[in-house]
Amino acid sequence: MAGRTRESDYVVVGAGSAGCVLAARLSEDEGCDVTLLEAGGSDRSPLIRIPFGLMWVMQSPRFDWRFVTTPQPRLADRALAFPRGKVLGGSSSINGMTAIRGQEQDFDLWAQMGARGWDHDSVLPYFKKLETFARGDASFHGKDGPIHLSDVSYRPPIADAWIAACAELGIPANDDFNGAAQDGAGYYQNNMRRGLRSSAATGYLEPNYGRKNLDVVKRAHATRILFASGRATGVEAVVDGAAQIFRARKEVILAAGAVQSPQLLMLSGVGPEGELRRHAIAPVHRLEGVGRNFHDHFDVPVIYRVRRGTALASQYTPLRAVLHALRYAATRKGPLATVTSPVGVFARSRPELATPDLQYHVALWGFIGHGAIKLPGDAVTAAVCPVRPTSRGTVTLSGTDPMAAPVIDPNYLATPEDRRTIIDAIRLTRRMGEARAFAPFCEAELYPGTGVQTDDEILDYVARYADTVYHPVGSCRMGDANDPASVVDPELRVVGLDGLRVIDASVMPCVVSGNTNLPVMMIAERGADLIKAARGRTTR
Ligand SMILES: Cc1cc2nc3c(=O)[nH]c(=O)nc-3n(C[C@H](O)[C@H](O)[C@H](O)COP(=O)(O)OP(=O)(O)OC[C@H]3O[C@@H](n4cnc5c(N)ncnc54)[C@H](O)[C@@H]3O)c2cc1C
Structure with missing residues (x-):
């Protein structure tokens, strides 16, 4: 009592x-x-x-x-x-x-x-x-x-390339998702103050x-x-x-x-x-x-193997990690001040929609299960999330x-609408990954992998790899x-x-x-x- x-x-x-x-x-x-x-x-x-x-x-x-x-x-x-x-x-x-x-x-x-x-x-x-x-x-x-x-603050060329890839598909660059319009591709704002969590x-x-x-x-x-x-x-x-x-x-x-x-x-x-x-x-x-x-x-990762030296994995050799730590201590900038997904995209799974129904968190490393499995080598993960689930x-x-x-x-x-949206979303993501602007970086699609093409194959992939976005x-x-x-x-x-x-x-x-x-x-x-x-x- x-x-x-x-x-x-x-x-x-x-x-x-x-x-x-x-x-x-x-x-x-x-x-x-x-x-x-x-x-x-x-x-x-x-x-x-x-x-x-x-x-x-x-x-x-x-x-x-x-x-x-x-x-x-x-x-x-x-x-x-x-x-x-x-x-x-x-x-x-x-x-x-x-x-x-x-x-x-x-x-x-x-x-x-x-x-x-x-x-x-x-x-x-x-x-x-x-x-x-x-x-x-x-x-x-x-x-x-x-x-x-x-x-x-960390904007390597490969991140710019993803934003340019979106522009090729008619998704405009946006430097403020919290401003007049959410539409487009750009860098996120983060809850941070001088490199520390706010x-x-x-x-x-x-x-x-x-x-x-x-x-x-x-x-x-x-x-x-x-x-x-x-x-x-x-x-x-x-x-x-x-x-x-x-x-x-x-x-x-x-x-x-x-x-x-x-x-x-x-x-x-x-x-x-x-x-x-x-x-x-x-x-x-x-x-x-x-x-x-x-x-x-929920979101689903589409993962690309990218050229060595262009994404984050290659930044974490022991020597580079020390340099990043020193840079962070001095300036509160660099990869240590970077959240997992610097780039965002708000796009439409179907062109006729009045506003975007998809959000991307684009990360400069390869992972599944939000980090439970980290892929070796340089990779980009475009995690796509249908933002209005039914x-x-x-x-x-x-x-x-x-x-x-x-x-x-x-x-x-649970609903057919949600299943349709994620199938369309995976297809749109692949168009971003195949765009000209990303080609100089991209070596191969690792996940879902080119063997996954039909609606059923995509849904099967989604069933195995979708995760909460919290x-x-x-x-x-x-x-x-x-x-x-x-x-x-x-x-x-x-x-x-x-x-x-x-x-x-x-x-x-x-x-x-x-x-x-x-x-x-x-x-x-x-x-x-x-x-x-x-x-x-x-x-x-
Ligand atoms: C891993 C993760 C990543 C996320 N990433 C983002 C992101 O990048 N951007 C974003 O905008 N949102 C993100 N979110 C979502 C966002 O943080 C949440 O939507 C938001 O914090 C929820 O706020 P809340 O006040 O409803 O609940 P919470 O912030 O979860 O607060 C609930 C509090 O109540 C306490 N509590 C629960 N039960 C009891 C009890 N019985 N007695 C006493 N205390 C109790 C808990 O310990 C907790 O502190 C993320 C969430 C998680 C978990």
Whole structure:
């Protein structure tokens, strides 16, 4: 049974991309106090801060929950590793640092799906508020936000060649995917400041650790939300092995991410009737949408053997590695300051589409399973991701033990549309790899390999090599309060309960056409404003 009890106005569960933003913004008001509970520990590690450390943080039990999906029927029954950050900063501390907002149309679609007030014009000010980016059109970019964006500094000729190859196919060069249009090929912006990771923890928490009204509790695993008469009153958590209660005078805010926010709701008696009954959990409130509408991006690698000396593998002879380390120490530039995929492309699988439906992460080395298998020798990996998947999966409970992982089923490629799109995508990628501009570098297609040509052969390849792009969303969907699929209303309040919100990746009605870290922080920035506005209403 729970021992010590602590009390604050707001209890935020999860110090990830959303939780750090919420804790920092809510504690700006000295008139209220905030407790932030995080199951993981400190993010003070060079592996997290130095971009190249990315190779080691994923799958490290110190920083990653190390979840695994259910066997995926359309992916040759493979159960995929499903990394999620377990550390201050959450997944923003272990992610690839690719900074993308999505397309204007994504947010307008959210609004059409019942998320009133989340159209592009309404969310743009929050994207600007969260970032500092030195260049770019001021009508799109922020100049003094907590998250720093940097241009990729390492631009070898082979990376330029891929961008030129795209131009041959009519895909224009784009030097700002977060500006007026996302279309095109170019270098990514990264969440980095002077060659170091700029995470939700470094941007939002670190400058504010001194605040007296902000209590950041590490190694605090929330196990249950407490309710009284339909109102969330606090959270039970295990802190360093001992149970504690954290009472919330005003609100409990779940920011545990798209896997664990629905898990915590269901463990606390809020969820689909069948799921609660299956585990004999006393229902507090039946909400059929909890854990449903779960979806994720996946990608598939197309890999080329390239001329020796033109890509990254040949940069890592022992001598060169020392030189790169020295250069990084002196200038914070070079390959060590480079994330895995410097080049991006947003393209259409079918020319008639109004906006791109494919995103590429183009890496200057050869790998499968996002680094699980590294290919020897110089290679380029063009990982192609259909950005608007139609397949939907679930997060359900494996049992009633809050320390146990939930059952994660993204249900990749369940729909014929998704299968059609990835077949077309692989064919388009090959046209890029065969373009004149890339020819001086390219020696051979290694994967899928020229023996893979028909639709069935391509799908078989996809089944064996597709992997998550780490963007799960949708499992506590935002929408109109009268829509039975909604878990939260457009003010991010859990439908039918008081004093409880979910603010993280799980509220996206559908995934954005791009990476999810900036959109999650945008959601939290706006969520914090909604909470502040509600407090204004109640204190007046
Ligand atoms: C390996 C990887 C690479 C990625 N690459 C990119 C990229 O390059 N660009 C991009 O834009 N996005 C990327 N993403 C996705 C992006 O980082 C996430 O979408 C985003 O961080 C999700 O934010 P969140 O706040 O919803 O969840 P998280 O940031 O995952 O935060 C959830 C937090 O809650 C904590 N928590 C969970 N359960 C409990 C509990 N019961 N009690 C207490 N604490 C709990 C977790 O430990 C975690 O700190 C990547 C993600 C991963 C994992």
